Structures are given as structure tokens and as C-alpha cells.
Amino acid sequence: MKISLGAETLAAPTPAWLVGSYDAAGAPNIMTIAWGGICCSKPPCLAVSLRAATHTHGAIMARRAFTVSIPSVAQAAATDYAGMVSGKNTDKFAALGLTAVKSELVDAPYVGECPLIVECAVLHVFELGLHTQFVGEIKDVKADAAILDEKGHVDPQKARFFTYIPGARRYVALGADIGQGFSIGKAAVAG
């Protein structure tokens, strides 16, 4: 028996990502977004959706670039804070004691303390309604050496990522490994 929750923006998992940009004054800023995800493999693209009222929206429109800093649980409180105040009147990097690192590939800063960074140049801007979707071409992904496995892949158990659950508004850490993609499905069907 399913219960209707209405036409609401409910899904899981949704990301809690820090979108980095430089504003008109050249100040580095971050804002937290949960509306986003990878959206194309070739060219490699990632989308983030922002309201036009945000300080970051104008910054991305002007510089056609953004970064996504993917935090670990160590940055969960900072991530929540970056979604509560505006870069219009707060230097969030300073308030949070985080390091703004200038990307060498796109005109935007990222959070040095975050373990995984995606650097994006804006490819499309889609006006969807309350939110504008920025589709960014991924120019590089950078990871802390400490979160890589022996094959050079990001190891989620080392990275300690987390997710945001809308509705209940809970942050939840990633937990136990379930298994390998394109593999565990073989056992799902009778042979």
C-alpha cells in the first residue's frame, strides 16, 4: 500500500554539494545545493540547479564556470551552514575556516578541505522555473590521495561522503558496501 505524498521534490539520495564561484568583486563563495547530478557522459557533464535570487547564480552567469566540492562527513556542518547564509553579506570561506583554492582550469574556486572536486565550464543554461539548471562540462576531477583505492578509484569507504534527504531534511552518511556494479545483478535472476 503506497501513500501519496503529493507533487513534491522528494527523492533519495540527493547530493549535498558545495558550488564554488567568484562573484563580481572577485570574492570566492560557496553555496550548498541538493538539486544536481551527472547528466551526460560525452561530453562529461554535471548539472546544478540554483534559484536566480542566489548570489552564486549571478556569479556563474557572469563567469560561465563553477566547481563542485564534494564534502566528507567532516564538513557536514560547514555544508549545512553554506546553505543557510548568503555570500552577498557573508564570507563563508572565512567564517568556516575553509580554504578557497583557485582552479587552474575554470574561473572558479573550490574548497581545499573537500576530498573530491569537479571543475566545470558552463555549457548550457536552462530556465526551468524557480530554478535555473546550469549544465557544466567537466574539465577535471581532483581527489585527495587518501580517498583512492589501489586502482586509483575513489573509495567511498575512505571518502566518507554523505547525502541529503529532502522532506525529512536529514543528512545521512554513506554506510556499508553492498557490492560491485555490473556484477551483483547476475545473482538476481534464476540461471
Added chain:
Amino acid sequence: MKISLGAETLAAPTPAWLVGSYDAAGAPNIMTIAWGGICCSKPPCLAVSLRAATHTHGAIMARRAFTVSIPSVAQAAATDYAGMVSGKNTDKFAALGLTAVKSELVDAPYVGECPLIVECAVLHVFELGLHTQFVGEIKDVKADAAILDEKGHVDPQKARFFTYIPGARRYVALGADIGQGFSIGKAAVAG
């Protein structure tokens, strides 16, 4: 010290969602996607990206509708399987012993066994490259009563959702609760 991983589709968390559709013959089908997310609050919209070569791509183009069935760890192997074979030549619902439930709101089926369902009518179709992004307006969200908390919100600890990590290609269960959104950030800055 950050290590460059190249211009790759790497991010975390990414979803492992089952996209439901009816094909030209009226057969219900599901496919697994990791490229997607909520993309607008008003109208409420969710985006999924599919390659044109997939059976589901043609089905969504024709019926302008899809569902997203969000699985729990109990459906992890089935979710992996639904990403390994094509609906062109396999009845995945039958092979997996899953129940195709006809949506009353959009022209697409969903997976009865999944705890959270999002029903979408196509609002935009964006050709991004290898992938087409379908932006669907959310017409309703349905949840199993068993995953709701006392306030009627989806409780991730009850729902036992999981995520997919590209690169390493691991499925990872959601784990420990970290805290409340728009709350834990207050402790991130000096008073």
C-alpha cells in the same frame, strides 16, 4: 595534495534509480540510471539522462512520461540487473519477479516493490551529447507507509536506500544519520 583523475563523470553520491516506461508494444520496462536528480522546485522536476540507444529512450519519447522507482537495499541486485540487459529482448519485470504497477497519473509503470516512487510527465528534452536529458514534472510521489516517520516524512533509516559510486562502480547503503538540515550548520561557525 589533490590528484587529477581527468575529465570523467565522477561524483558522489549518484542515484541508482529504476526508470519505468511502456514501450511501443505496451510492455512495461525498467532501466537503471545513475545520471539524474531533482532539478527544479517549482514546478517540481526531476531529470534523468539516457542514451538514445536504450529501449527506454524511445519509450519516453513516445509516451512523454516515466516513473522513477527508488529501490531499497533489498532490490540492489535487481537494480544492477536492470542496468545490464535491455528491455528490447528481456522482460525484466518477469525475470526479476517484480510487479509492474500502472501509474494512474502518467503513462508509465512503476515497481511495486520499491519503497519510494516518483511519477513524471516529460516537460523538456535536452540533447546534451551521448545522453538525452529528460526533465519530468513530478506529478506525485508515493511511499510505502513503512518508510514514513511520525511526521509523514520519508525516513531514510527505515527506507534503507543506497547509492552508486561511479569509477569504483560500488553500490553503497546509506548509513548513520548525521543531523538535521538548516540546523547543524549553526555550530559550524564561532558565535
